[in-house]
Amino acid sequence: MTHDVMSGGQPIQQPDDTRALLETIYQQARAIEGGEVASYIPALAEVAPEQCALTLATLDGQSVSVGDAAQRFSIQSISKIFGLMLAMERVGESLWERVQMEPSGQPFNSIVQLEWEKGIPRNPMINAGAILVADVLVSRYSASKNAVLSLVRQLCGADDVFADGRVHQSEMAHGHRNAALAHLMKSFGNIEADVDEVLDHYFWQCALTMSTQQLARSFAFLANRGVCPFSQKRIVARRDAQRINAILSTSGMYDQSGEFAFTVGVPAKSGVGGGIVAVVPDYGVIAAWSPKLNHYGNSQRGLYMIREVATRLGLSVY
Amino acid sequence: MTHDVMSGGQPIQQPDDTRALLETIYQQARAIEGGEVASYIPALAEVAPEQCALTLATLDGQSVSVGDAAQRFSIQSISKIFGLMLAMERVGESLWERVQMEPSGQPFNSIVQLEWEKGIPRNPMINAGAILVADVLVSRYSASKNAVLSLVRQLCGADDVFADGRVHQSEMAHGHRNAALAHLMKSFGNIEADVDEVLDHYFWQCALTMSTQQLARSFAFLANRGVCPFSQKRIVARRDAQRINAILSTSGMYDQSGEFAFTVGVPAKSGVGGGIVAVVPDYGVIAAWSPKLNHYGNSQRGLYMIREVATRLGLSVY
Amino acid sequence: MTHDVMSGGQPIQQPDDTRALLETIYQQARAIEGGEVASYIPALAEVAPEQCALTLATLDGQSVSVGDAAQRFSIQSISKIFGLMLAMERVGESLWERVQMEPSGQPFNSIVQLEWEKGIPRNPMINAGAILVADVLVSRYSASKNAVLSLVRQLCGADDVFADGRVHQSEMAHGHRNAALAHLMKSFGNIEADVDEVLDHYFWQCALTMSTQQLARSFAFLANRGVCPFSQKRIVARRDAQRINAILSTSGMYDQSGEFAFTVGVPAKSGVGGGIVAVVPDYGVIAAWSPKLNHYGNSQRGLYMIREVATRLGLSVY
Amino acid sequence: MTHDVMSGGQPIQQPDDTRALLETIYQQARAIEGGEVASYIPALAEVAPEQCALTLATLDGQSVSVGDAAQRFSIQSISKIFGLMLAMERVGESLWERVQMEPSGQPFNSIVQLEWEKGIPRNPMINAGAILVADVLVSRYSASKNAVLSLVRQLCGADDVFADGRVHQSEMAHGHRNAALAHLMKSFGNIEADVDEVLDHYFWQCALTMSTQQLARSFAFLANRGVCPFSQKRIVARRDAQRINAILSTSGMYDQSGEFAFTVGVPAKSGVGGGIVAVVPDYGVIAAWSPKLNHYGNSQRGLYMIREVATRLGLSVY
Structure with missing residues (x-):
């Protein structure tokens, strides 16, 4: 894989490579210490804090996951x-x-x-x-x-x-x-x-609960100009898909949205349950989850995983 | 890769088509009434208010202009x-x-x-x-x-x-x-x-003064991962080009940045002299100028021209 | 009456003089145009807008009223x-x-x-x-x-x-x-x-409703170091009476408190029902009412009446 | 009228008593620890921090001082x-x-x-x-x-x-x-x-420098309806003396003005050089100085001395 090839529009990863990459990033993320589970309500505070999941769903219909990717959590x-x-x-x-x-x-x-x-x-x-x-x-x-x-x-x-x-x-x-x-x-x-x-x-x-696998699949239409790549059904108009992505780009990551655009460069939304979904237009969706949050309210490990996947695969829209 | 592939697979415009498109958009823009020339200093207030220019420079080294595209103005x-x-x-x-x-x-x-x-x-x-x-x-x-x-x-x-x-x-x-x-x-x-x-x-x-032709050429490196497409010289690292584009995406259009992302979807920067430069990664630069501003301080006609070019050519990064 | 004598501590007004003074001020107040009845709830908006009342209760147990001083209104x-x-x-x-x-x-x-x-x-x-x-x-x-x-x-x-x-x-x-x-x-x-x-x-x-006569009597203890001059009962400690008066002086008249201190100079509290109560330490209480409010939410005629009584009798504490 | 009458009818202090009272309060103030000398400029930071002064000037022309009352400091x-x-x-x-x-x-x-x-x-x-x-x-x-x-x-x-x-x-x-x-x-x-x-x-x-003795004398006209009690010259109109006192009452003690009115109850002005001047209408002026400030920027010992004098002599205007 090279950055240049990828950003030229060709698939750069075979499924096995992708799995290995995600596995590496996931293991690195699990080593990250610090952060705090959301504690403003008891029901959130009780979640097992070390859980960690990463899913990458691409527009060709592939979905690769590592970690607790079938575990449902509060998507907030x-x-x-x-x-x-x-x-x-x-x-x-x-x-x-x-x-x-x-x-x-x-x-x-x-x-x-x-x-x-x-x-x-x-x-x-x-x-x-x-x-x-x-x-x-x-x-x-x-x-x-x-x-x-x-x-x-x-x-x-x-x-x-x-x-x-x-x-x-x-x-x-x-x-x-x-x-x-x-x-x-x-x-x-x-x-x-x-x-x-x-x-x-x-x-x-x-309070809806979903897994990273479910989230990755759910938001794939936003990467595909409004059409779900799994069902081929149009979910929203192309223009509305772009508009939602635009809002996520400027406002999706709380008061860390600018830094996220600066360092990662893709539309994304995060929740205090520890989930983050990143939309890569014309490519796919990255969904990550781990409950411990930084002081902006974004998942610490989740941020790391999204950033690494996006950077190593050259996914910035900018 | 070409922009055409990126935006959906169909070739959109031949060069002649491009000139005709820009000419159409330019004429429509000139019909727009309203807006106010920046008047906080006399030196800006005296500019001829109806001037209007539009330049599109693409990464293949082409540059197409209509209107007062050689006229220099305060880039602010x-x-x-x-x-x-x-x-x-x-x-x-x-x-x-x-x-x-x-x-x-x-x-x-x-x-x-x-x-x-x-x-x-x-x-x-x-x-x-x-x-x-x-x-x-x-x-x-x-x-x-x-x-x-x-x-x-x-x-x-x-x-x-x-x-x-x-x-x-x-x-x-x-x-x-x-x-x-x-x-x-x-x-x-x-x-x-x-x-x-x-x-x-x-x-x-x-107080620097430049024309839309000069601006379009100047910012082409931002659309080309840091390398000037005219001189082939690297101006900034690829990562820094993405970072600058990210900042322009979230903060380049004053307090209208979100709406600009929502409706146009490309990194851009505007000035109270009436100029706007929009960077389309992997495609090129659109530069527009007309002195009358809306209440956010963005050129009214300039906004129209940038938005129309971006929309009709399908240039949103989202 | 002279200002100097008054402010030297001697009674300057005979009861008849006081009544004549209040009557004069009341008539002047009634000629004041403008202002708006509080309209954020229907129940307040329906009050007859031209009503007007003024009561002066002094620590010797006298109470003189003019206008609709027995009419109860929302003290807010x-x-x-x-x-x-x-x-x-x-x-x-x-x-x-x-x-x-x-x-x-x-x-x-x-x-x-x-x-x-x-x-x-x-x-x-x-x-x-x-x-x-x-x-x-x-x-x-x-x-x-x-x-x-x-x-x-x-x-x-x-x-x-x-x-x-x-x-x-x-x-x-x-x-x-x-x-x-x-x-x-x-x-x-x-x-x-x-x-x-x-x-x-x-x-x-x-939503309590009281008349200016009742309000004047109710707050007389604040002018009398905490003791009700009518019943001779201690209502609050002397220190607490001073403290309440201090709060009224800096904060009793909404965002017009500073101007009120500047132009009138006595502790006072107003309500959007159109009532104002002013406490003159060691002297008595002035209560005024008229429903039309200025843009700070203070009764326009009420303000006039309080200011005139305080100024003509030299009652500023400063 | 005398202040004694105003504050409840009993004579409170003979001159000798006054000196003894000030001396007591001054000694208590000197025992107060804590606070910080203003340090935003070197010239202020170098002042000897333990200095302390208290002056009471009354409208009968008496002036009693204890401590460093002749020492000049930055009145700010x-x-x-x-x-x-x-x-x-x-x-x-x-x-x-x-x-x-x-x-x-x-x-x-x-x-x-x-x-x-x-x-x-x-x-x-x-x-x-x-x-x-x-x-x-x-x-x-x-x-x-x-x-x-x-x-x-x-x-x-x-x-x-x-x-x-x-x-x-x-x-x-x-x-x-x-x-x-x-x-x-x-x-x-x-x-x-x-x-x-x-x-x-x-x-x-x-940057003007004055002593508490000078400050007490300087502001006596504000306690005397605009007339300097020492020279008998009118300094400002009576109404303007009241207005200045009103502004001092609501705004003289920085963001501690409300608390000062609540606990002391007289117009006053303080400076980050550690000085405080309090005006008691119809009675006199209290001036205090000590360089160490509380976090509002008011002299810690100065506040104590002013409050004690006002409270023990019953000087609140409310």
């Missing part, structure tokens, strides 16, 4: 992409009158910025923006949770994706900052439905 | 890329201890964010970051202006690139907000040289 | 003083670990400042501070509303003081900004009780 | 009152269009608030406000420093008050945050004169 903010897709489908361009598409330059849960922007969240990847999206779903779908479940199950090709009830309830009980964001938006007239109902959907969605 | 913030390149070369990774690489989520001249971040600018494309970069140049080069001139002249292949002395002096006299940013960084210990000397370099650099 | 933020008194009594100095005593320099409902200060309100007169005080009452009194009612009825000498149920319910339904403040404090661990219960007490307390 | 921000007096005299009410009179709720050198308020400082006691006042002096007086010197020498009755040249120069060299404030105001059009000239006046004024 990664679920924001599912919500966004459904809201874009339902309300179209008018969505962008209620939420911007600009990077925030602020922590993911900043209430200061929301106040300045008069209740209009900076983008749908920060919490306020995702809560607004949840309001769209609750207001415009007769059964918003079912709509999400249908989408997710279709994308990952599994009928048994569920939300973790204990995580869901625990978030409800401890989610006072998110409640503050929702009430502030409501006070600006930017939430239509009942605040408690919106928060219920939002926390439920965050 | 586009010059920040030149400064950044020289600072990266001179101080390496240590640069990133003094300036971050995160999108700002704030106006380009925000002093609030600089205060919160204790004098560490969010990125080198906002004014504070570019002033920090100017401090590096003034402190580490024996003749910082000459260093910039040499680089620019080499990149655009012209020996007669100069700063406009009247713009330079006018900025010095009216640049109190930038002076505030510089003094605030100095108070945090993040400016080494004399503040007046740093500002002199910064304003001088912003 | 004036109630924050009653809540504060009960919280100070119940938890003593430890209260000041949970709320500061500094002027805010921000709108009364600023969520930005509350975020910066990590959920510790700047003072008990802004909404966040008063909600925190409500949390103390709800947590530490078996029947917090009864505790407030008992205090208020004792102070004003009337058994029929009530909260307006319609205003109370209307505030509950529209109080999303206050809910955001409460949830944000809860997320910082600075609210003990259930958020909904705290908000219920807070909104109920704001 | 206390000088803001002198500047304000001259600006009020020269431009009258129009001053308040360029600076507000509201407490800031922010650190004394906040640039964030100045940005929000579009270059209009919150009050003349924070740095931005005092720099604005310096602009008025520089613009409207032919020799602004002489104007200040004349005023100060008249007030304290000494011809040999000077600025410390070394402190002045040192502030100039290190005052980048103040320079940032000045340039930001200039960028908003709220500074008329040359920024360097304004800063030169401002830093010079801060």
